[in-house]
Amino acid sequence: MSTAYRAGFGCFVGRPNAGKSTLTNAIVGQKIAITSSKPQTTRHVIRAVLHRPDSQLVLVDTPGLHRPRTLLGERLNDLVRSTWSEVDVIGLCIPANEEVGRGDRFITGELAELKATVLAVVTKTDLVDKATLAKQLVAVGELADFAAVVPVSATTGDQIDTLVDVMTGFLPKSPQLYPDDMITDEPEAILIAELVREAALEGVRDELPHSIAVVVEEMFDEGSVTKIYADVYVERQSQKAIVIGAQASRLKEIGTRSRLEIEALLGRRVYLDLHVRVAKEWQRDPKQLRKLGF
Numbered sequence: 001m002s003t004a005y006r007a008g009f010g011c012f013v014g015r016p017n018a019g020k021s022t023l024t025n026a027i028v029g030q031k032i033a034i035t036s037s038k039p040q041t042t043r044h045v046i047r048a049v050l051h052r053p054d055s056q057l058v059l060v061d062t063p064g065l066h067r068p069r070t071l072l073g074e075r076l077n078d079l080v081r082s083t084w085s086e087v088d089v090i091g092l093c094i095p096a097n098e099e100v101g102r103g104d105r106f107i108t109g110e111l112a113e114l115k116a117t118v119l120a121v122v123t124k125t126d127l128v129d130k131a132t133l134a135k136q137l138v139a140v141g142e143l144a145d146f147a148a149v150v151p152v153s154a155t156t157g158d159q160i161d162t163l164v165d166v167m168t169g170f171l172p173k174s175p176q177l178y179p180d181d182m183i184t185d186e187p188e189a190i191l192i193a194e195l196v197r198e199a200a201l202e203g204v205r206d207e208l209p210h211s212i213a214v215v216v217e218e219m220f221d222e223g224s225v226t227k228i229y230a231d232v233y234v235e236r237q238s239q240k241a242i243v244i245g246a247q248a249s250r251l252k253e254i255g256t257r258s259r260l261e262i263e264a265l266l267g268r269r270v271y272l273d274l275h276v277r278v279a280k281e282w283q284r285d286p287k288q289l290r291k292l293g294f
């Protein structure tokens with residue numbers, strides 16, 4: 001008996017910090033989506049293609065839906081909604097260690113309008129004991145009539161395979177969508193920019209994540225080394241000083257950290273040159289936004 005091939009798009013949604021990016025990484029088994037301990041850092045729609053003998057799940061990474069305060073915020077929300085309307089299966093992520101709240105209810109309401117199959121994913125199960133998890137599964141089940149409720153831990157890998165099985169089961173019968181060897185269709189430059197941005201964000205405790213943007217200006221191979229020239233954009237002169245640090249110590253740290261990640265991504269030695277520039281109020285300026293890829 002032959003089983004029909006299934007293929008389609010899936011994505012994870014949920015309030016900021018719900019664990020969407022980490023989950024995507026755990027599923028793909030490789031660092032593609034960018035995680036950070038700060039909320040709302042996922043910006044670009046990054047597809048990860050998950051191959052199985054009889055199925056192909058194309059994961060689309062969306063930024064968190066949030067109250068738009070700037071033009072950038074509005075664009076992000078538009079991006080989220082347009083992504084949601086294109087996918088076949090949506091995993092609503094709700095952390096096991098935080099009570100179901102208004103944010104979850106808001107997103108659940110938005111999802112009800114869509115054609116996609118919606119399942120709930122209770123994330124970060126490693127952070128709670130069994131009794132707490134059981135209670136959370138009940139609370140999540142009461143939120144809506146989900147197609148399934150799957151508890152997972154991206155950190156330990158627990159139930160990750162099960163989640164993929166469940167999501168794949170909801171995909172439509174379809175021919176393969178992408179070639180076998182494809183993991184992501186995101187241009188390398190954007191992944192690299194995101195790695196630099198992630199490193200830049202790590203040390204800046206008091207700044208909003210949206211105040212930093214990174215653009216790879218030039219990238220070429222020279223012998224065995226890939227040379228990359230990237231601009232780190234901040235909004236204000238004072239932020240520039242913070243990113244650079246005393247005697248450029250922070251900038252060096254950002255460079256070292258992201259260079260190692262980029263070398264791992266490309267599998268080559270990398271020379272990375274970072275320039276910090278002030279793009280005043282860039283979050284509110286449509287022209288700047290377009291230049292930075294939004």
Ligand SMILES: Nc1nc2c(ncn2[C@@H]2O[C@H](COP(=O)(O)OP(=O)(O)OP(=O)(O)O)[C@@H](O)[C@H]2O)c(=O)[nH]1
Nearest residue numbers: 017018019020021022039040041042064124154155
């Ligand atoms: N212990 C534990 N921590 C997790 C797990 N998954 C994610 N985290 C942590 O939770 C935080 C948020 O994870 P992200 O994957 O960046 O969350 P996100 O939903 O993509 O966040 P936004 O980009 O803000 O929407 C990070 O500090 C992760 O390390 C998990 O399974 N276990």
